[in-house]
Amino acid sequence: MICRSCYRELPPGAAYCPRCGARRPPALEALPGETVPAAAAPIPGTNPWEQRAGRGRIAAFAETLQESLFRPTAFFRGTTPAGGAGAALWYAVIVGTLSLAVAVLWQQALGGRLSVEPRGPFQRFFGSRIALAGLSVFLPFGVALGNIVWAAVLHVSLAVLGGARGTYGTTLKAVCYSSSATAFNVFPVCGAAVGAVWQMVVQVIGLRELHRTSSARAFWAWLLPFLAAACVGVAVAVATAVGLMRFWQEFGGKFEV
DSSP: OBOTTTOOBOOTTOSBOTTTOOBOOTTTSOOTTOOOOGGGSOOTTOOTGGGHHHHOHHHHHHHHHHHHHHOHHHHHHTSOSSSOHHHHHHHHHHHHHHHHHHHHHHHHHSTTTTTOOTTSHHHHHHTOHHHHHHHHHHHHHHHHHHHHHHHHHHHHHHHHTTOOOSOHHHHHHHHHHGGGGGGGGGSTTTHHHHHHHHHHHHHHHHHHHHHTOOHHHHHHHHHHHHHHHHHHHHHHHHHHHHHHHHHHHHHGGGGOO
């Protein structure tokens, strides 16, 4: 059997190409004489949100939230990589807006118990009806923009590592559907932290399944932007420290009394 990505011969029974890391869909590329378990075969076109016209929007939303949270591998295998990015972004806006709204309500209700100054700027801001009205208007746009920008960063990172088998829309779908993890904001105190960790896991799974790449490439594609940001931060800090030292060596004596 030949890999569809790099056109090299695949070892018998290999799920991934050992050279390029491309995933072999078992149902489409089974070797002669091999038996492929039905549960392992991807079934494209079973994404509830992409079939909401026949299910109803509320039912499709609930099913998408449940499946993407608790069965992300099967969910993304049933999601078509091409097309539907707009619907995925609309789903992310709904989930993200509702989740952040719940987090704000929890923060406002438990602000005094979470070591937040009762009359501090945070509480005064969210105690204003005008501020809450403005937040409710601009929050969906912020959620949409955040998903779009982060998807662009991830797609560039995945392309650098050679794992971008699909388009930018494919990456956007992985990012948007991983927004389901923000639903953990309904749990106060630790919900946001748990949701952030699980969102990373779901994003990696989504990148792997939708781009038909390896888990390693999907994980490093997610981690690479943070490593690059850390390197830039360290470089800026070192350059600033060196500049201050040179400035002090050259002009420090002039400031001595």
